[in-house]
Each structure stands twice: as structure tokens, then as C-alpha cells.
């Protein structure tokens with residue numbers, strides 16, 4: 001089996017064809033995908049029927065004056081529709097947050113999702129990394145507060161992709177207060193907050209004009225192809241983001257699905273029941289096998305076997321040969337390929353993963 005060059009690893013998870021090719025495996029090799037952090041319950045059961053009745057929606061442009069999607073989100077979040085902008089996935093929300101600070105200086109709490117850096121590069125921001133430290137990926141708050149002098153924007157992800165760790169609310173409150181002094185906007189990506197036991201930061205929006213929260217509906221509802229997310233903030237910031245959004249950016253099907261997705265309380269409670277079973281159990285079972293696994297508040301976890309990237313690559317290949325696709329960490333500054341990220345899935349898939357991880361550790 002041939003190894004991939006670090007620069008050849010794909011940027012995101014879920015890239016099975018590229019990886020099978022890199023490792024010289026047949027393109028039709030069956031794989032269980034632990035590399036993409038999607039809800040293993042699959043999309044809501046009613047979605048197929050909804051979509052089959054939705055064809056007429058495609059005969060018209062998405063209506064920019066339709067307030068119903070923003071209203072549905074505002075109601076769910078306890079905000080006003082003026083504090084909501086529906087976006088083409090969480091990804092567009094990230095790029096809009098960068099566009100609002102084009103040409104400025106950005107801080108990014110890393111290791112984290114690679115798109116913050118890419119969005120900053122796209123809009124000509126200079127980037128400085130705030131490195132999380134230690135095995136539990138903590139932030140040096142004092143260093144962050146000092147670095148905020150002169151920074152237009154600070155990006156962080158909560159819970160963080162790929163570490164799964166979640167910064168305490170009190171730390172965010174300190175950063176927000178500091179941001180008021182330095183004129184720094186905090187952009188907190190909450191793409192995975194619905195998988196967490198901790199609350200969103202939406203209550204902080206009431207008193208903060210320098211806070212933007214980014215959300216994705218594609219992870220929770222297992223709809224990455226739909227492209228649906230939103231941005232929350234003070235009305236002034238949201239208006240500026242709207243001015244920078246491309247016309248008809250969110251398609252008519254995605255707009256039409258906002259309200260029914262958010263109204264599906266049963267789907268959310270089934271997701272919570274699944275998480276209540278897997279999140280305490282799976283990372284702990286992996287720790288017991290002798291791997292390092294930071295505490296996670298997401299639907300995925302990081303794992304380290306040895307001390308270097310060579311061991312992680314060998315484990316990656318070992319899992320791939322057993323039909324299990326992990327996520328490499330070569331493009332996460334600070335992880336540098338030493339760790340693997342794995343999504344939590346349903347019982348039988350998790351059992352197969354644990355079996356393979358146990359086999360790897362057996363002398």
C-alpha cells in the first residue's frame with residue numbers, strides 16, 4: 001500500500017475516492033465513513049416526500065423578501081429576524097464574516113477548521129494564529145487578550161472542529177469584553193453546537209454588537225448537499241453581511257426547508273438520545289485501549305496513538321484496509337498529522353471501529 005504525500009491529503013473529510021486512489025485501493029472498496037461529521041440518523045424521513053412535492057419552487061427565483069425562514073430561525077433562537085441572515089451553508093457564513101473585515105488583521109484559534117484561514121486569505125486579511133495548548137487544547141486567555149490589540153476579527157469554533165473541545169462561556173465573555181475595548185469582532189462558529197450538551201452563545205447577542213454566531217444545518221440534518229446555514233448577530237452587522245451576500249445565494253429548496261427542519265422536534269430528540277449513548281461511551285472505550293482522546297463536546301473525537309505523523313498514517317492505512325475511513329489531520333496547524341479525527345456513528349459501526357482500534361494496539 002502506498003502512502004499519500006502530506007500535501008496530497010484532501011482538504012476536507014468524506015473524500016473517499018481521492019483517498020482510495022492515494023492508497024492504491026479499488027475505487028469500489030466498501031467504506032464506513034468516520035471522516036465526515038454528519039448525523040448518522042440520516043436526513044429526516046419526511047424529506048423525500050417534501051422534495052418530490054417541491055419541484056414547482058424551482059420555477060421561480062428564491063424570494064429575497066420572504067421573511068419566513070429568518071422568522072423561523074429567530075423564533076427558535078429567541079432573537080429578532082433582523083438578527084438573522086440565512087446563508088448557503090455555514091461555509092458562506094464564514095466567508096461573509098471574513099468579507100466584513102476585508103483587509104484587516106484576523107486572529108484564528110487553532111487547530112481548527114481550515115476555511116477560516118482560506119476565507120481570510122480570500123478577503124486579504126492578515127492572519128495570526130492563537131495556538132491552543134496541551135492535551136486538552138486550552139486557550140491562553142491572557143495571550144489572546146494581548147493579541148486582540150489591532151485585530152479586526154477573532155475566529156473560533158465552539159465546539160471546536162477537529163478537537164471536539166468547547167471553550168467555557170466565561171472565557172468568551174472575557175474575550176467579548178476585551179473586543180469592545182479593541183474594536184475586535186468575535187466570530188464564533190457553532191456549526192456543531194446542537195450536538196453539544198452546552199448551550200449556544202445566543203443569549204450574549206443581547207448586549208454585544210461585536211459578536212457573530214455562525215450555524216450550519218447540514219451537519220445536524222445530514223444534508224451537506226443542500227447548503228444551508230445562518231449567521232446571527234446585531235442587526236447592524238447582519239445588515240452589512242446581507243449587503244455582501246451574492247444575489248439568490250440560498251436556493252429555493254433550502255429556504256423552503258428551514259421552517260420544517262426546525263419544527264422537527266422528534267428528529268432532534270432522537271439525535272440527543274443517540275448522542276447520550278455514544279458520546280460518553282465511545283471516546284472512553286478508545287481511551288481504555290491506550291489512545292490519547294481529548295474530552296469532546298461534539299459528535300466526533302480526536303485520537304492519537306504514537307507521538308508522530310508516521311504512526312497516525314500507518315493507523316489510517318490500517319483502518320482503511322478494514323473498510324473504515326478516518327480523517328487525517330495534516331492540514332490542521334498544530335496537529336500536523338499526528339492525530340486522527342473520527343466521527344461517532346451508530347452502534348454496529350462504532351463496534352467495528354473499536355474492534356479495529358483494539359487490533360492495532362494488540363502486540
Ligand SMILES: Cc1ncc(COP(=O)(O)O)c(C=O)c1O
Pocket residue numbers: 088089090091092113157161189191192215216217218219224227228229
Ligand atoms: C466548523 C465548521 N463550520 C462550518 C462548516 C461548513 O458547514 P456547511 O456544510 O453548512 O457549509 C463545517 C464543515 O465541515 C465545519 O466543520
